[in-house]
C-alpha cells in the first residue's frame with residue numbers, strides 16, 4: 001500500500017475550506033504525494049478532495065482511512081465513495097489515506113475528525129454517511145466542471161460509469177478527460193448534494209471482490225514484517241516474565257561479543273538486542289542472562305483466583321452497575337423458585353498470525369523518523385514514535401501496512417514504542433520483531449471472569465428477576481455484552497466487580513461479549529431445561545417486545561429445522577447475541593466422543609441483521625470466520641498464570657482450531673434491511689460459547705460452565721454424577 | 723557454509739550458517755517475503771514451501787539440508803499465469819488478513835499434485851497443519867474443490 005504521509009504538513013496547508021467533513025484542495029499538482037516510493041513520479045491529475053484523486057487516464061484513487069486486517073473495510077470504504085461518485089469500479093485504485101486524524105479520523109458519532117482507530121466493528125457504520133457524502137461531492141464537482149465546459153446548467157448533467165453526460169444533447173465526457181478541467185464552484189461548502197436512494201445502488205450491497213485479495217494469493221501483499229531497507233538491522237527484546245519486572249543484565253559484554261551482535265540495550269522492563277540478521281538477534285537473545293525484580297503480579301495464580309472471584313461475586317460489595325431495573329430484591333423474595341449458576345472463562349490470547357513488529361528508521365540527528373507499521377490505531381502509533389523521540393507528529397513519515405490480523409491487539413502501541421526506543425538508540429533502520437513466544441508471553445489478554453447468574457422464577461414459570469454479577473480481572477473490558485434489553489425480564493441487576501492483579505488485559509474480538517453472552521445464553525438454556533421448556537420458545541417469549549431480534553431468532557430456527565431433533569448422537573443448541581448494532585442468532589450442531597470428551601462440531605446456521613450490508617459476500621466471510629474464531633476460543637484457548645507468569649508459549653500449548661475441527665458447513669443468512677449499517681466483524685464470535693454449551697446440555701443433560709470446553713474438562717463433567 | 727540448490731527453477735548459491743533455517747534465508751537474505759514467519763516451531767504452517775515437491779515448514783529446515791534440492795515458494799508457484807489454486811482462492815474470496823495464505827496455498831497446491839480430486843476428509847487431513855486465525859477454513863475447503871475443477875478444465 002502506498003503511504004502519503006511525510007509531506008502531510010504541506011498537504012494540510014493545501015486543504016482549504018472545510019464543510020460537512022469534506023475538505024477541498026485548491027492547490028494543483030501533488031497534494032497527497034506518494035512519499036513511500038522516492039522514485040515515484042509526482043502524481044499528475046487532480047485531487048478532487050482529500051478522499052479522491054482523479055488521474056488523466058481516468059484512474060480514480062480512493063484513500064482508505066481504515067486499517068485493513070482481514071475484515072475487508074478497505075474495499076467497503078472505497079465502495080461508499082465510488083457508489084456516490086458513479087465511478088466504474090474498474091477505474092478504482094485504493095490507497096491508504098494519510099495518518100491524519102483531523103481529516104481522516106472518526107468520532108464515535110460518525111463525524112469526521114476523531115481518532116483513526118479500526119476497532120469495535122465501527123469502520124463501515126462510522127464512515128457510512130461521511131464517505132458517501134464525500135463521493136457525492138466529488139460527483140458534484142465533476143458535473144459542475146462538465147457543465148462549465150458545455151455551458152449548460154449543472155442540473156442537466158448526469159453521470160454514470162466514469163462519464164458525465166449532458167441529458168439534453170447526449171454529449172459525454174469521461175472523468176479522465178475532466179481531470180485537467182476541474183472547476184470548483186465558489187459556494188461549494190454550502191451546496192447540498194443529494195445521496196442516492198438505496199434502490200439506485202450499483203455497488204453498495206453487491207458483491208464487489210475484495211481489493212486486497214489478489215496480492216494476498218501471490219504473496220505480494222506487504223505487511224510491516226516484509227519491509228527491508230538498505231543497511232537495516234534487526235531488533236528483538238527479552239521482556240520480563242512477570243509484568244513490570246525490572247531487569248539486571250549480568251552478561252552484557254559477553255553477549256556483545258557474539259557474532260553479528262551490534263548492540264544491547266537495557267530497557268525498563270526488558271533487554272533489547274540489535275544484530276545483523278533475525279537469526280543472530282534471536283541467538284543473542286537466547287544468551288542473555290537477566291535477573292528480574294519481583295512485581296505486583298508475582299504471586300498471581302489465575303486458576304486459584306477463581307475462588308477469589310467467586311467470593312467477590314457472592315459478597316454484597318458494590319461494583320460498577322451495568323443495568324438496574326425494577327426491584328430485584330423483591331422479585332427474589334416473592335419467587336416460587338430461584339436458580340443460581342456460575343460460569344467461568346479463562347484469559348484468551350489474540351494469536352494474530354503475524355507477530356507484532358515494526359520497521360523504524362530514525363535520522364542520525366534524531367529529528368526525523370520513518371516508520372512502517374501495521375496498527376489498528378495508526379495515529380496513536382505515529383504519535384507514540386514522535387513522543388519517544390520528542391519530535392513533531394508530522395516529522396514521522398509513517399507508512400501504513402497491511403495487518404496480519406489485529407483482533408484488538410494491534411490497537412495498542414507497546415511494540416511501536418519499544419521499536420522506537422531501540423531504533424533511536426542505534427539511529428539506523430531497524431526491523432523490530434516479536435517472536436511468537438514474546439507475543440504469547442507478553443500478551444495483553446481478554447479478561448478472565450466468573451459470572452454469577454441468578455434467576456427468580458414466578459409461579460407462572462416466567463423469569464421475574466435477573467441478577468448477573470461479573471467478577472474478574474479486566475476492569476471495563478468485563479462489561480460489554482452484559483445488557484439484555486431485548487429480553488423482557490421485569491427486574492434486573494447487572495454489575496461488574498473487577499480486581500486488578502497487575503496483569504495485562506485488552507480488547508479481544510468482541511471484548512466482554514464472548515464471556516457474557518456465553519453466561520447469559522447458557523443460563524437461559526439451563527432455566528429452560530429445569531422448567532422443561534424449549535429453549536427457542538423461551539427466548540421467543542422473552543423477545544416478544546423486540547420484533548427485529550425475534551425475526552432473526554425465528555429465521556435461524558427455521559433454517560436449522562429446530563423443531564426436528566438431530567439424530568445419530570447429535571444435538572443442536574441455539575443462542576443469540578447483539579454486538580456493535582448487529583443482531584445475530586446461531587444454531588450449532590454437535591456430537592460427542594464420550595470416551596475422550598472431545599466435542600465435534602458438525603454444522604452451524606447463522607442469521608444476522610446488520611442493517612444495510614455494504615459487502616454481503618464479505619460479511620458472510622466475516623460470519624464464517626467469526627464462528628471458527630469463536631469455536632477456537634470455546635474449545636481450546638486458555639492462558640493461565642502461575643506466580644504471575646504466563647504458562648503458555650506458542651501454538652503447541654496455546655491450541656487454535658484446525659481445519660479438521662471446523663464445522664462441515666456454516667450456513668449464513670443476512671436479513672434484508674434498509675436500516676443504517678451495523679458492525680459486522682465481531683457479530684458471530686460471541687454466540688459460539690452459548691450455542692455449543694446448549695447443544696451439549698441437550699445431548700447429555702449436563703451443563704458446560706467453564707470455557708474453554710477442552711476434552712479434558714468435558715470428560716470431567718461427563719464423569720461427575722449429577 | 724556455501725551451498726547450492728534450485729530455487730523457483732533457478733540454480734542459486736548461498737552463504738549461510740549451517741544451522742540457519744530456510745525461512746530466514748528466503749526472507750532476510752533473498753528477500754522472498756511471501757513465505758511468512760509466525761511460530762518458528764513447525765506448528766502453524768505459515769512458512770510452508772515445497773522441497774522436492776513436498777510441503778515442508780521452512781522454519782525448521784536447516785540450510786545444510788538443502789544441497790541440490792528443489793525449493794518452490796509462493797513467488798515461484800505462478801508461472802506467468804496464476805496457479806489454479808490461486809485462481810480458486812480469488813474466486814472463493816478466501817483470504818482475510820492473508821498472513822497465513824501463502825502457506826495455505828502451497829500446502830493445497832501440493833495436495834492437488836498427488837490427488838486431483840480430494841474428498842473433504844482428505845482435504846482436512848492434508849491441510850490440518852496450517853492454521854488460519856481469521857477462520858477462513860470454510861472457504862479453504864471450497865476453494866480446493868474449485869481448484870480441482872479448474873485443473874480438470876485446463
Ligand code: FES
Pocket residue numbers: 758759760761762763764765766767768769770779780781782
Ligand atoms: S512459522 Fe513455520 S510452522 Fe509456523
Ligand code: FES
Pocket residue numbers: 070353404405817818819820821822823853854855856857858
Ligand atoms: S487469513 Fe488471516 S490467518 Fe488466515
